Structure formats: C-alpha cells, structure tokens
Amino acid sequence: MTRRKACLVGVGQSEFTRWGGIKDRSQFQITAQAIVSAIRDAGMQPADVDGLASFSDDANSAPLMAVALGLPKLRWSSMVWGGGGGGSMGGLAQACAAVESGQAEAVAVYRGLCQGQGRRFGKFSAVRPGASFVNPFGLFSPPSMLALLVRRFMHLYPITELHLAEVALNARANANRNPNAVMHDKPLTLEQYLDGRWIAEPLRLYDCCLETDGACAVVVTTRERAADLQQPVIEVLSSIHGGGPQWGHGPLASHNMPDADYASTNGRGLARDLYAAAGVAPADIDVAQIYDHFSGLVLMALEEYGFCGRGESGAFVESGAIRRDSGKLPINTSGGQLSEAYVHGMNLLIEGVRQLRGTSTSQVPDARVCLVTGGLGVSPTSAAILGRV
Amino acid sequence: MSYFPDDMPRPEPTMDEAGFWEFCKDRSLRFQACTSCGTLRHPPLPMCPHCQSCGIDWKEAPPDAEVYSYTVVRHASHPAVTPRLPYVVAVVEFPALPGVRLITNITDIDPGAVRIGLPVKLWWDDIGEGMHVPRFRA
Ligand SMILES: [Zn+2]
Numbered sequence: 001m002t003r004r005k006a007c008l009v010g011v012g013q014s015e016f017t018r019w020g021g022i023k024d025r026s027q028f029q030i031t032a033q034a035i036v037s038a039i040r041d042a043g044m045q046p047a048d049v050d051g052l053a054s055f056s057d058d059a060n061s062a063p064l065m066a067v068a069l070g071l072p073k074l075r076w077s078s079m080v081w082g083g084g085g086g087g088s089m090g091g092l093a094q095a096c097a098a099v100e101s102g103q104a105e106a107v108a109v110y111r112g113l114c115q116g117q118g119r120r121f122g123k124f125s126a127v128r129p130g131a132s133f134v135n136p137f138g139l140f141s142p143p144s145m146l147a148l149l150v151r152r153f154m155h156l157y158p159i160t161e162l163h164l165a166e167v168a169l170n171a172r173a174n175a176n177r178n179p180n181a182v183m184h185d186k187p188l189t190l191e192q193y194l195d196g197r198w199i200a201e202p203l204r205l206y207d208c209c210l211e212t213d214g215a216c217a218v219v220v221t222t223r224e225r226a227a228d229l230q231q232p233v234i235e236v237l238s239s240i241h242g243g244g245p246q247w248g249h250g251p252l253a254s255h256n257m258p259d260a261d262y263a264s265t266n267g268r269g270l271a272r273d274l275y276a277a278a279g280v281a282p283a284d285i286d287v288a289q290i291y292d293h294f295s296g297l298v299l300m301a302l303e304e305y306g307f308c309g310r311g312e313s314g315a316f317v318e319s320g321a322i323r324r325d326s327g328k329l330p331i332n333t334s335g336g337q338l339s340e341a342y343v344h345g346m347n348l349l350i351e352g353v354r355q356l357r358g359t360s361t362s363q364v365p366d367a368r369v370c371l372v373t374g375g376l377g378v379s380p381t382s383a384a385i386l387g388r389v
Numbered sequence: 390m391s392y393f394p395d396d397m398p399r400p401e402p403t404m405d406e407a408g409f410w411e412f413c414k415d416r417s418l419r420f421q422a423c424t425s426c427g428t429l430r431h432p433p434l435p436m437c438p439h440c441q442s443c444g445i446d447w448k449e450a451p452p453d454a455e456v457y458s459y460t461v462v463r464h465a466s467h468p469a470v471t472p473r474l475p476y477v478v479a480v481v482e483f484p485a486l487p488g489v490r491l492i493t494n495i496t497d498i499d500p501g502a503v504r505i506g507l508p509v510k511l512w513w514d515d516i517g518e519g520m521h522v523p524r525f526r527a
Contacts, residue, residue: 124398124467132406133432135398136522137494139478140466147460148480155458155505198463198475201500249432255457255480255490256431262458 006096007226008234008386009106010044010219011350012037016182016341020116022213031060031112032068034215038108042219043230049219051076051107053094055087055382056344056375060112076104080241080382083252084121084142085111085291085375088345089382090241095220105221111346112215121342122211130250143208143294144200145252146377150296151202153263157311159299161202165193166317167295168206168338174324175335178361182210183339207295209337216346218353223389233389234356237369238277242270243379253377265297265376267304270383275306278385280369282306285385287355287364288329288371289348292336297376302329305371305383324362333362345374349384356388391516392496392524397469400520405435410520412447416513418523419447420489431489450489452511454481454525457490461500477503481525497526 014022014030022030039046046069052062053076062077076098080087088111095107115121124140139145153159172188175181188206196205226233246254247266255262275281282305290301299313307329308316320326324333334340334351341347352370354360360367367388374382391397402410409432412419421430423437424444436443459479465471477495495503496512509525516522 122466130432131398132400132402132410134492136393136400136516137478137492137524138393138397138462138467138470138473138476139492140398140470141464143464144460144462144466144478148458148478151460152458152505198461200464200478201461203460246438249434255492256488 004100004102005223006099006220006236007223008218008236008353009221009226009229009231010038010042011353012041012217013347013350014215016180016212016214018182019120019211019213022114022116027112027114027117027215028060030114031110031215032065034112035065035069035108035110035217038217038219041231044106044219046070047072049106049108050074051095051098051104053078053091053098053107053109054111055080055091056082056084058111059118060110076107080380082378082380084378085293085344086378086381087241087374088349089239089372089374089384090380092218092220092236092349092384093239093241093382096236096239099220099222105225107220108217109220110215110217111344113343114213115211116213120211134251142252143203146294146297147200147203148255149253149263149377150294153296153300154202156263157314159314163299163314163317164202164207164295165190166322167292167298168193170322171292171332171336171338174333174362175339178334178340181335181340182212183335203294203296206338209293209342210339212341212343214341214343214347216343216350218349232357234353235387235389237280237385237387238274239384240270240274240277241374241380241382243381244269247379263300265300265304266379266381267301267373267376267383270381271305274383274385280385284369285329285371286367286369287333288331289336289352290331291345291348291373291375292332292338293375295338301373301376305373324364330362330364333360333364348372352386356386392494392514393473394469395517398467399516406433408445408447409433413521413523414519416521418450418511420450420486422446422448429486429488431491448486450483451485453485454483454509454511456495456503456505456507456509457482458505459495459503461503475500479503479525481509491523494524495526496524
C-alpha cells in the first residue's frame with residue numbers, strides 16, 4: 001500500500017488592504033470567501049472538504065465555519081498553540097497529518113485577520129501571557145520585544161542597518177510587481193528607508209510588517225486526489241512545528257536562553273528536522289518565503305535554514321542573494337508581510353504555491369522547491385518545504 | 390513620583406507569579422530557585438524545568454547587573470508612555486547570579502549611551518498602592 005502524501009491543490013485570498021480597509025464585510029465572511037476560493041481553485045466543491053485547520057488564536061471558529069461553508073461532515077478541526085503567525089506552517093502540518101493519516105480527505109487551512117475589526121497587533125494588550133513582567137516596563141508591542149533579539153544579534157555578528165534595509169527594500173521591490181500588494185504602487189529607496197522613523201531601535205518603520213486586513217486559505221488533499229484535479233501538483237515535502245528549550249516563556253520570546261540561542265528565530269533544530277523529513281538540502285531550495293514580521297529575524301532565518309553560516313547573513317544579502325533578478329535565493333517574492341500584506345504567514349504560503357505553479361509576479365524561473373517559514377522568534381515556530389511534482 | 394505616568398499598566402500577577410511581586414512590595418528582588426536542585430528560573434514557574442520539583446526558594450538578586458540587550462523605544466504603543474519617549478527597555482543579567490535575566494528599564498541616561506555590557510544598579514520605583522517595580526540606572 002502506498003503511503004498517502006499531502007499535496008496543496010488550491011489557494012484563495014481576499015483583497016488586501018491597510019488595517020481598517022475592509023468595513024463592509026466581517027472578518028469571518030472574508031475568511032469563508034477565501035476558503036471557498038481555494039476550494040474552487042482546486043476544482044473541488046465545499047462538500048469535498050472534511051477538515052479545517054488554523055493556528056495561533058484564530059478568531060474564526062472552525063465548527064461555525066463548517067456550518068457557513070455547508071460542509072456535510074467535519075472529520076478534522078485543529079489549531080496550533082501560540083500567538084501571531086508562529087504556527088502558520090503548523091496549521092499546514094496539521095492538515096497534512098490529517099490527510100496522510102486518513103482522518104480527513106481534504107482540509108482547508110485558513111487565516112482571516114482584519115486588524116481594523118479586532119485587535120491591532122502593534123498596540124498594547126493586557127492579555128498576553130507573562131504580561132506583568134513586560135507591561136510595567138513599557139515592553140508592549142512585538143517590534144520592541146523582538147528588537148531585543150535583533151540588538152543582541154547585531155552585537156554578536158557583523159550585521160548592519162544596511163543589511164536590515166536590504167530585506168525591506170527587496171520586499172518592496174517585489175511588492176511593486178504584485179498588483180495585490182498593499183504597497184504595490186509605493187516604491188521605497190534606501191534614503192527613504194534610512195529616513196523612516198524609529199519604532200524601537202534598531203528597528204525603523206520599514207523594518208516592521210504592515211498592519212492589514214485580509215484572509216487567506218489553502219486546500220490540502222492526497223496526491224492521488226490531486227492528480228485528478230486541475231492545478232499542477234504541489235507536494236508538501238515536509239511541514240513541522242515546534243520550539244527549543246525555554247522558548248515558550250514570555251509574550252513573544254523568552255529572554256533566558258543560552259547566548260547561542262538568544263539571537264535566533266528558534267528555528268535551528270526545526271530546520272534540521274524539516275530538511276531531513278523532506279529529503280532535500282538548503283542548496284535544493286529554489287525560492288523561499290521567510291516570515292517577515294521584522295527584517296532582522298529574516299536575516300537570522302537565512303542562517304538557521306542553512307543558506308549561509310552563522311553571522312554571515314549580512315554579507316549574504318549584501319551580495320544580492322535574495323533579489324529576484326540576481327539572487328541565488330530569491331525570497332518573499334510577493335512582497336512578503338513587509339510590503340504585500342500581514343496575514344500571519346498564510347500569504348507567504350500562497351506565494352510559495354504560486355512560485356511552484358509558475359504564476360508569481362516575481363517568478364523565479366523553473367522554481368521547483370520552496371521553503372516557507374512560520375513566525376520567527378516565538379514558540380512554536382514552524383516551516384514547510386513544498387515541491388513541484 | 391514614579392518613572393512612568395500613573396496610567397501605566399501595573400503588574401497583574403497570576404497565582405504562580407504572585408510570590409515575585411510580594412517581595413517587590415518590600416523592595417526585594419528575588420528569583421525562584423528550586424529547593425531540590427537549586428536551578429534558578431524567571432519569570433516564575435510552578436515547577437522546576439530541571440528536576441520537576443515544585444519546591445521554591447526565593448534567592449535574593451544582587452543590586453549589580455549588566456545590560457544583556459536593549460532597545461530604545463521611540464513609538465508609543467500605549468498612551469501612558471507618550472510623555473516618557475524615548476525610553477530604554479533592557480534585558481539585564483547578574484554576573485553573580487547566572488541563569489536568570491530580567492526585563493527592566495535603564496533610567497537616568499542618554500539612550501545613546503546605553504550599550505551591551507553596561508554595568509547598572511538596581512533602584513526601586515514606587516508606583517503607588519504599595520507596589521514597587523525594579524528598574525536600573527548606570
Ligand atoms: Zn530542580
């Protein structure tokens with residue numbers, strides 16, 4: 001008996017706007033519409049879907065979603081722990097586990113996030129775990145929390161503000177080619193980047209992801225079923241979530257890890273397991289979508305996922321390596337969360353699928369293997385490797 | 390007068406965190422230490438991650454620390470900090486007490502003068518209602 005292997009067969013999304021831009025429909029409604037788009041993109045019907053998965057405090061209840069979508073039967077519903085987008089590829093991993101174990105035939109993975117209708121992630125929240133140990137000190141928001149990791153990273157290694165800038169400028173250049181990107185028509189120069197106001201040093205305005213409204217969904221089913229559908233078959237070579245020791249403590253990251261782990265994305269062990277399960281090496285990756293809530297953590301991830309040595313990510317991006325036209329590893333080709341939209345990583349997954357289908361607006365020629373990471377510097381973090389069959 | 394304005398969010402400890410803040414009321418900075426193996430931990434946890442004992446000693450921190458990492462916050466994500474911008478949030482560690490780090494503020498300093506490794510000293514900020522918060526200055 002051949003093992004069931006999970007494949008990505010459909011993608012769907014809403015329009016992306018600045019936060020507060022979607023006022024005429026609820027977050028739940030645009031999420032349901034994104035799921036239906038993904039199902040139709042696959043050439044399937046809602047009745048073919050029997051599983052729903054999301055991650056990290058998703059506000060769009062799966063049982064209610066099953067009702068709205070008219071699913072005749074719900075055989076799988078799951079959500080990965082953690083805040084923000086740490087578990088985004090964990091949601092995919094759950095869907096793959098459901099499909100590969102036979103507990104579901106087709107699972108939709110989704111995220112709807114209208115920051116204009118709910119909580120803005122850049123604002124103070126009293127409900128974060130461990131809040132008493134950060135709030136009285138004015139450490140309220142994700143950029144200031146992760147600035148502490150980036151500062152230590154830049155202290156330990158030769159990483160400069162120009163290297164952070166390169167991540168932001170690359171994202172914007174790609175967004176300028178993507179009509180769906182919130183920053184599609186907003187070019188960004190190095191001068192503008194450097195003139196950007198400080199949010200929490202060493203992070204400037206353009207080092208920080210957008211705050212947007214939008215929804216994204218993908219559909220996962222078996223390879224056998226995928227072969228009968230209308231899209232090119234994209235196999236999930238591997239997908240996992242997890243975290244290293246002590247990472248779970250604190251609102252976004254612990255601050256007690258050994259020095260070797262502190263200035264990191266929490267992805268070192270995960271990356272090793274991910275490649276082993278996929279049977280590929282970093283050199284096999286044609287294009288990557290790396291969770292870019294903040295530029296500095298993208299640099300750390302390039303190291304942890306094996307594209308350059310520890311402390312070498314600055315020189316790596318300086319060489320033009322992450323650019324679409326010149327680079328050996330183009331990244332965040334839709335504009336990423338810095339410049340396309342911030343849908344907690346699910347828009348990165350959709351862009352990964354587009355690359356392997358050959359339909360990206362910043363297409364990497366003959367891209368066949370794509371790395372997508374979940375949120376970085378949190379626990380759990382997650383990642384997936386997709387391959388065009 | 391406290392370092393931040395009165396509308397600054399206050400500690401709202403959970404049951405497992407309450408011990409730390411009870412000592413702060415008395416201007417005493419203490420970290421949890423396991424009664425079985427001595428391992429230090431912070432923020433507070435109800436169980437020792439090393440040996441799974443639930444026994445807790447409270448070990449007094451020395452007043453001398455150094456900056457492990459820091460950020461200069463220049464954007465207000467809560468209205469209370471607007472009059473205080475820019476301010477420094479730091480992770481400090483204690484050379485005499487390895488294994489625990491603390492999120493705090495470095496006060497009374499030009500933010501441009503803060504650096505990793507900077508020696509800092511504990512002071513207690515009276516935030517009213519009997520509560521004190523540990524902050525540091527160079
Ligand atoms: Zn112990």
